[in-house]
Amino acid sequence: DADVTQTPRNRITKTGKRIMLECSQTKGHDRMYWYRQDPGLGLRLIYYSFDVKDINKGEISDGYSVSRQAQAKFSLSLESAIPNQTALYFCATSDPSRTGFAGNTGELFFGEGSRLTVL
Amino acid sequence: RKEVEQDPGPFNVPEGATVAFNCTYSNSASQSFFWYRQDCRKEPKLLMSVYSSGNEDGRFTAQLNRASQYISLLIRDSKLSDSATYLCVVNQAGTALIFGKGTTLSVSS
Numbered sequence: 001d002a003d004v005t006q007t008p009r010n011r012i013t014k015t016g017k018r019i020m021l022e023c024s025q026t027k028g029h030d031r032m033y034w035y036r037q038d039p040g041l042g043l044r045l046i047y048y049s050f051d052v053k054d055i056n057k058g059e060i061s062d063g064y065s066v067s068r069q070a071q072a073k074f075s076l077s078l079e080s081a082i083p084n085q086t087a088l089y090f091c092a093t094s095d096p097s098r099t100g101f102a103g104n105t106g107e108l109f110f111g112e113g114s115r116l117t118v119l
Numbered sequence: 120r121k122e123v124e125q126d127p128g129p130f131n132v133p134e135g136a137t138v139a140f141n142c143t144y145s146n147s148a149s150q151s152f153f154w155y156r157q158d159c160r161k162e163p164k165l166l167m168s169v170y171s172s173g174n175e176d177g178r179f180t181a182q183l184n185r186a187s188q189y190i191s192l193l194i195r196d197s198k199l200s201d202s203a204t205y206l207c208v209v210n211q212a213g214t215a216l217i218f219g220k221g222t223t224l225s226v227s228s
Contacts (some may be wrong), residue, residue, distance in 0.1 A: 033215055040127075040222035043163070043206070050215065057148075090162060108216060110162035 003027045006091050006111035014119050019078040021114045023091030028041040031094045032074040033108065034058075034066060043090065051076055081118040089114045122146060123219035125207050131225045134196045140222045142190040142207030154192050155206040157221065163206055166192075191211055197226045 004025045013019055023032065029106075034046040046056030047066040053068060063085060065077045078085055090113050096106040125142045130148040132138050144152075152169035167174065169181040169190055190207055207219035 035218075043129065043218040045215050045217070048215045056215075107153075107165045108163070110164070112162055113160075 002112060004091060004093055004109055004111040006086075006089075008114060009112065010115045012064075012117045012119065013081055015080075015082055017081050017118075019081050019116065021076045021089055021116070023074045023076070023111055025072050025091075025093045025109075027093050027095070027109060028071070029093035029095040029109070030071060031096065031106070032068065033092040033094070034064075034074070034076045035090045036060070036085075037090060037093065037113075038087050040114045046076065046089075078116075081116075083118045086116060086118045089116060121219075122217045123207055123209050125219040125222045127170050127220060127222060129223040129225055130228065132197055134197055134199060134226055134228055136226075137193065137195045138197060138224060139194075140192045140205055140207075140224075142192075142219055144166045144188050144190070144207075144217075146209070146211060147183045147185075147188060149188075149211050151210040151218070152181075153208040153210075154179075154181060154190075155208055155218070157204045157206055159203075163218075166205070194224075197224075199226050199228060202226045 007022045033048040035043045038090045039107045044060050049068045079107050091111040092108040094106040094108050121180050123144050154166040155163040156166045157163040169183045170218045173182040182191045202225050204221040204223045206221045209217050
């Protein structure tokens with residue numbers, strides 16, 4: 001089983017619908033992230049969480065919200081989906097304590113991605 | 120100016136070739152640096168960290184020039200299996216990783 005699991009893996013929805021992408025991890029990492037990837041734009045950070053009580057906006061948080069329900073779970077919501085939110089979404093985790101370098105995020109471990117299409 | 124910039128390529132090389140990718144970053148406060156590899160339709164995975172003194176892992180060599188805010192990745196003796204997109208990644212203290220758009224490598228026989 002994957003250490004970082006995303007559901008659903010593929011979703012097609014219509015404009016205006018509410019969508020939730022879920023991420024769960026068995027790595028025991030405190031830090032979790034949501035990125036989106038678009039052709040030609042690379043990976044862009046949406047939100048990140050350094051622990052259960054910590055939520056931070058990333059580069060492109062508008063139109064998205066997140067919930068960190070537990071150390072192992074971090075969900076991404078699109079309250080009212082629009083076509084330009086069509087993208088591949090990745091959840092990731094990290095454990096900076098393993099790096100021995102304060103301030104280093106540590107290696108990111110990604111889920112397999114959730115492909116979202118908004119019509 | 121984007122925080123992390125890479126030449127998108129594609130780089131098309133024959134097996135056995137040596138190929139180099141470059142990356143520049145804009146924030147001088149950046150503290151740690153990485154190369155990730157992403158295969159088509161797959162998640163990115165860490166290839167190697169980049170240390171100030173330069174570091175090597177088999178056929179892969181990474182270098183960092185803090186004064187020029189420049190990172191490089193050299194691949195020697197390219198294999199077909201090296202075909203992928205290589206992502207330059209930068210970390211500032213207390214924030215999440217920032218990814219470049221990636222450089223695509225295609226190795227042919």
